Amino acid sequence: MTPEVFFNGPMTAHGVIKNRAGKVIRYFNADIKGSWNGESITLDEDFIFNDGEKQKRVWNITKHPDGSYIGTAGDVVGEAIGKVSGNSMFLKYVLTVPYKGSTINIMIDDRMYLVEPNILINESKMTKFGLTGRTDHSCHQEKLVSYYGKNFQPFYLSIRNRLRFY
DSSP: OOHHHHTSEEEEEEEEEEOTTSOEEEEEEEEEEEEEOSSEEEEEEEEEETTSOEEEEEEEEEEOTTSOEEEEOTTEEEEEEEEEETTEEEEEEEEEEEETTEEEEEEEEEEEEEEETTEEEEEEEEEETTEEEEEEEEEESBOOOOOOOGGGOOEEEEEOGGGOOO
16 A cells, blocks of 8 residues: 555545444535645545535645654644555544534544555544444545544445446
């Protein structure tokens, strides 16, 4: 897994958000522009949900000499810490999300697996108030993925070229 290669270029995301019982409660589409400037990856993500809500996140992810990655975004508390091992990338961070007219912080543990040069599968664990949710994503080149569901419920995300689902 070479994040500088995989996350470089345009991406389209499509996902459904499920509650803890597995029922789909929302879905979204996103356009993501990824770029590598020789020092860092920028992911400019624009989401639109089926209820009309729009969200934007811009990630800046820098590779360090020891092979680790540090990411920042406007709604990430502190820094996301990432590492690559073989065909996998792991990223942990705290995300500030809107909730009932305010915001709360949730812990995210992203586990991304490159299964083909242009296909990435991502599992995310979200934790808040002692509750854990899980998200499953599949990404296709048009690429990344670190998303959460309203009310902090698990969701499924599929990212593929040409707006296709698996």
